[in-house]
Amino acid sequence: xxxxxxxxxxxxxxxxxxxxxxxxxxxxxxxxxxxxxxxxxxxxxxxxxxxxxxxxxxxxxxxxxxxxxxxxxxxxxxxxxxxxxxxxxxxxxxxxxxxxxxxxxxxxxxxxxxxxxxxxxxxxxxxxxxxxxxxxxxxxxxxxxxxxxxxxxxxxxxxxxxxxxxxxxxxxxxxxxxxxxxxxxxxxxxxxxxxxxxxxxxxxxxxxxxxxxxxxxxxxxxxxxxxxxxxxxxxxxxxxxxxxxxxxxxxxxxxxxxxxxxxxxxxxxxxxxxxxxxxxxxxxxxxxxxxxxxxxxxxxxxxxxxxxxxxxxxxxxxxxxxxxxxxxxxxxxxxxxxxxxxxxxxxxxxxxxxxxxxxxxxxxxxxxxxxxxxxxxxxxxxxxxxxxxxxxxxx
Ligand code: CAA
Numbered sequence: 001x002x003x004x005x006x007x008x009x010x011x012x013x014x015x016x017x018x019x020x021x022x023x024x025x026x027x028x029x030x031x032x033x034x035x036x037x038x039x040x041x042x043x044x045x046x047x048x049x050x051x052x053x054x055x056x057x058x059x060x061x062x063x064x065x066x067x068x069x070x071x072x073x074x075x076x077x078x079x080x081x082x083x084x085x086x087x088x089x090x091x092x093x094x095x096x097x098x099x100x101x102x103x104x105x106x107x108x109x110x111x112x113x114x115x116x117x118x119x120x121x122x123x124x125x126x127x128x129x130x131x132x133x134x135x136x137x138x139x140x141x142x143x144x145x146x147x148x149x150x151x152x153x154x155x156x157x158x159x160x161x162x163x164x165x166x167x168x169x170x171x172x173x174x175x176x177x178x179x180x181x182x183x184x185x186x187x188x189x190x191x192x193x194x195x196x197x198x199x200x201x202x203x204x205x206x207x208x209x210x211x212x213x214x215x216x217x218x219x220x221x222x223x224x225x226x227x228x229x230x231x232x233x234x235x236x237x238x239x240x241x242x243x244x245x246x247x248x249x250x251x252x253x254x255x256x257x258x259x260x261x262x263x264x265x266x267x268x269x270x271x272x273x274x275x276x277x278x279x280x281x282x283x284x285x286x287x288x289x290x291x292x293x294x295x296x297x298x299x300x301x302x303x304x305x306x307x308x309x310x311x312x313x314x315x316x317x318x319x320x321x322x323x324x325x326x327x328x329x330x331x332x333x334x335x336x337x338x339x340x341x342x343x344x345x346x347x348x349x350x351x352x353x354x355x356x357x358x359x360x361x362x363x364x365x366x367x368x369x370x371x372x373x374x375x376x377x378x379x380x381x382x383x384x385x386x387x388x389x390x391x392x393x394x395x
Contacts, residue, residue: 019078029060038090038362042216055086060072062121070121070126071125075317077313079255080310087258091213091263091370099131102252103133103248108120124174132170133176133177135245137164145242149164149224150162150184151194159226159227160194166209167219167222170222171205171219176198179241183238189242191241192234196233200229202228203224204223206223207221250325257336257338257373260338261305263344263345264298265302266366298343301340301343308332328386328391332387334373335384337373342370
């Protein structure tokens with residue numbers, strides 16, 4: 001699919017027929033398959049294996065990956081459209097899809113050897129296996145370079161010890177891209193990335209996080225106890241891990257921005273319908289100017305988010321040819337869209353009153369799910385820091 005067909009020139013955001021097709025396919029799948037199970041998996045916190053497997057079979061788990069590596073051969077615009085549609089129905093499915101696509105597939109595609117792509121990217125992009133990305137540790141979240149886990153080289157392999165936390169999909173992942181220290185004295189330049197197989201001795205899962213939202217997306221600690229990984233499973237060179245982690249997060253943040261857009265739209269559309277139906281003081285509540293202003297603010301922020309996301313998606317597409325970074329575009333999209341999701345979900349609960357607070361409607365789920373988009377893959381504070389540093393030339 002040629003990028004040139006989707007062009008912002010002349011401010012014409014008309015989507016190509018292929019983009020319309022993927023959007024429709026994602027919307028149909030989410031409407032028929034995910035909508036009916038979303039509340040159940042939110043309540044139980046179980047992992048939605050069946051729907052994720054079906055999404056894999058349809059190509060949603062490796063949308064931008066070339067055919068020879070098991071992917072759907074689409075572009076970033078297609079990815080953001082699909083993420084938005086899936087997340088609009090259920091943000092948990094969006095999280096699982098986003099991590100698999102933009103953290104794991106993107107990392108393996110851009111930094112993996114041919115053998116690594118064949119062994120790991122193919123099963124993950126085709127949805128047969130599930131991938132995860134592990135950067136955070138109990139004592140290093142935003143300060144990602146300050147990690148305590150270690151990998152020590154021993155001949156043709158490395159021995160890994162330590163504990164990582166907040167790993168999305170860890171409870172179900174077959175393979176994990178792990179960032180750990182091989183040379184602590186070099187600080188972030190001493191971080192190295194590895195591809196971890198989770199069925200090997202020395203690997204175990206720690207506590208599962210009891211989360212406020214995106215409850216169907218499984219999250220846990222992972223623990224390494226003298227885990228041996230072959231040097232062939234090192235992703236990139238020794239010391240390149242931090243740059244790989246950051247580069248991959250640039251892609252990941254576009255996915256989270258699209259997830260946030262989906263949540264915001266769901267909250268907005270529920271509010272619109274409710275305001276057109278619900279009556280108070282002898283009229284539809286949509287007649288009240290105080291609530292109309294909420295609709296205006298929600299809609300404006302949603303459309304502004306969409307533009308920032310499309311801008312970031314196009315910058316990432318350009319980067320495939322030029323290698324140019326799109327860090328600022330990605331951070332701006334994530335920052336604005338996640339704050340929009342939280343704003344819209346907050347307004348939606350208020351507009352619905354008691355019904356917004358009830359589990360009988362999905363509005364309270366949008367509110368709980370929206371919050372994570374301001375936290376994971378870099379908090380809003382980190383996004384502001386990244387944008388400002390880049391603007392000031394402080395990188
Ligand atoms: N692309 C490429 N290189 C980058 C980069 C990027 N986007 N950002 C930084 N770098 C490079 C810098 O150029 C620098 O390289 P040199 O040493 O060669 O000059 C190096 O990395 C260090 O950069 P900084 O000095 O800026 O590093 P820092 O320690 O000040 O941290 C930070 C920068 C932006 C705060 C970073 O630590 C960060 O993004 N923190 C947030 C981490 C995060 O998002 N965590 C979430 C993890 S995933 C998750 O949420 C769970 C999940 O499963 C989804």
